[in-house]
Amino acid sequence: MAGALIVTACAPQPKSSAVVDSVAVDSGADASGTLRVPANYRDTYQYLGTWAVADDKAAGSKEMHIVYASPGAAAGHRATGKFPDGATLVKEVFEATTGPMTTGTVSHTKTLKGWFVMVKDSKNSHPDNKLWGEGWGWAWFDQGAPTKTTSTDYKTDCLTCHVPAKATDWTYVEGYPVLKK
Numbered sequence: 001m002a003g004a005l006i007v008t009a010c011a012p013q014p015k016s017s018a019v020v021d022s023v024a025v026d027s028g029a030d031a032s033g034t035l036r037v038p039a040n041y042r043d044t045y046q047y048l049g050t051w052a053v054a055d056d057k058a059a060g061s062k063e064m065h066i067v068y069a070s071p072g073a074a075a076g077h078r079a080t081g082k083f084p085d086g087a088t089l090v091k092e093v094f095e096a097t098t099g100p101m102t103t104g105t106v107s108h109t110k111t112l113k114g115w116f117v118m119v120k121d122s123k124n125s126h127p128d129n130k131l132w133g134e135g136w137g138w139a140w141f142d143q144g145a146p147t148k149t150t151s152t153d154y155k156t157d158c159l160t161c162h163v164p165a166k167a168t169d170w171t172y173v174e175g176y177p178v179l180k181k
Helices: 073-080 159-168
Strands: 017-020 023-026 046-054 061-069 087-101 104-120 136-142
Touching: 046 073, 046 087, 061 104, 073 087
Parallel strands: none
Antiparallel strands: 017 023, 046 061, 061 087, 087 104, 104 136
16 A cells, blocks of 8 residues: 555544544544544544645646544654554545646646555554554555445555655654744
8 A cells, every 4th residue: 555654643542532622523543443434533633734746647646645643642742753652543544636727737636546544553552463563553445335444464564665664653744834943
């Protein structure tokens, strides 16, 4: 799976939800380590940034990756340079389309392809679960199936794309202006 990774915060033994300002916030993980796309993340998570993946054959972008972080994740990262345990990142992956507009040639989202979810867990709370390791829970979800991951092992399905970001806790933080102090 190509693209940027979005990670959200959750506790090492994550609860399925928390309450922030009287609104339930879904972490995307349960206590057993089962991952899913968090419900209502667009309403309760903070927008981190968008990545445009260039089209290899034409001008413009072939994909847009829009990343959100669970409440407190960005503030925790600004304070320490790392996402806190329990932080959850959600990356929406869209097919993009490019065309003329009054402002010039523009790429924008077209069709949702799926989501990538990461949950911070530095304590390795789920050592027997193949979707958890390197301090994170990792999973891809196809559009239309936000509770059923197609990932089977983070080492082969997820980690290879994140090797260049190992020094920044396996996340591509340079594209997220809200993380800068």
